[in-house]
């Protein structure tokens with residue numbers, strides 16, 4: 001046992017790790033992030049999916065195949081992947097993090113996401129990580145950008161450069177909640193700007209956000225980056241609305 005482990009064990013006696021889903025103290029035999037009960041309620045999106053946007057086909061025996069949306073119109077990102085469905089434990093903890101401003105829950109979620117290996121996603125193909133930006137007004141209200149916290153954990157785990165300022169949100173938009181896909185696309189159109197074409201040119205970029213709802217925000221970010229010369233874009237999120 002090295003010093004780092006010894007210090008960690010002593011810290012755990014005084015500040016035992018807590019499950020962010022239910023605040024129970026994690027038993028030593030339980031996994032790092034969630035207690036067994038909360039973990040059981042996480043639906044990982046690892047079965048059959050659309051190889052482009054990553055939508056899960058839970059009951060399909062057909063294996064991976066393109067979804068109707070991607071056949072109709074290819075998004076500007078080449079792949080989107082989410083760790084889990086936006087429900088139960090994941091929904092509850094993301095809301096606690098974002099709206100309850102609980103940064104310790106955010107830190108657990110970020111490490112949980114970074115530790116997850118997507119079965120068909122290779123981080124080595126990418127040269128840069130960029131979080132989906134918040135408008136300055138929203139950032140002041142919330143005090144932090146949840147995507148930056150997730151992106152920081154990915155940077156640390158996968159040793160990729162992170163650029164917080166690559167994209168800027170130039171317009172304050174009303175919440176996308178309650179809008180359908182078409183309305184969301186309209187609401188988000190032209191909202192982002194690249195801060196430096198040079199930093200984007202020729203790069204393979206991983207966009208990071210907390211939740212993929214219809215993909216309009218991530219697609220608009222990807223479109224902006226592609227126009228500025230980015231080669232390939234991946235969109236990674238912690239959760240996806242099912």
Ligand SMILES: [Zn+2]
Nearest residue numbers: 019022035038
């Ligand atoms: Zn729990």
Ligand SMILES: [Zn+2]
Nearest residue numbers: 050053067070
């Ligand atoms: Zn698709």
